[in-house]
Amino acid sequence: QVQLVESGGGLVQPGGSLRLSCTASGINLFYRTVAWFRQAPGKEREAVLCISRNEVMTYYADSVKGRFAISRHGNKGTVYLQMNNLKPEDTAAYYCAARDSLYCNSRTDMFESWGQGTQVSVSS
Numbered sequence: 001q002v003q004l005v006e007s008g009g010g011l012v013q014p015g016g017s018l019r020l021s022c023t024a025s026g027i028n029l030f031y032r033t034v035a036w037f038r039q040a041p042g043k044e045r046e047a048v049l050c051i052s053r054n055e056v057m058t059y060y061a062d063s064v065k066g067r068f069a070i071s072r073h074g075n076k077g078t079v080y081l082q083m084n085n086l087k088p089e090d091t092a093a094y095y096c097a098a099r100d101s102l103y104c105n106s107r108t109d110m111f112e113s114w115g116q117g118t119q120v121s122v123s124s
Helices: none
Strands: 003-007 010-012 018-025 033-039 046-051 057-059 068-073 078-083 092-099 118-122
Touching: 003 092, 018 033, 018 092, 018 118, 033 068, 033 078, 046 068, 046 078, 078 092
Parallel strands: 010 118
Antiparallel strands: 003 018, 018 078, 033 046, 033 092, 046 057, 068 078, 092 118
16 A cells, blocks of 8 residues: 655744655655645645656746755655745645656646645744
8 A cells, every 4th residue: 555654844934944755655756756736725736846757857836946846865765845945825735746657747636646745834
């Protein structure tokens, strides 16, 4: 059974930083394309960043360029989302998702496995 688990969310002041982690059981994320999505209250879930199985990174949210970065480390392929200079509009539940493909995608229905989400709140 595949299970993804996100961690690292929390409350942070504007301008602060957080690093989210995505780990998996049942699969090795090193061999998956993994994306971070976020969903703010009352809004649709949107793709933020993706790292493909062959380490190509794709930004889907223009608002995070220059502030967020995605990376993958370790023999189990833990995927991180480093978020710097956080803004109140970054407040959302953040989800990691994995797909058995070489390519990134921004559509939620293209990912087979999802975590339960971790809340990021940016407020003074």
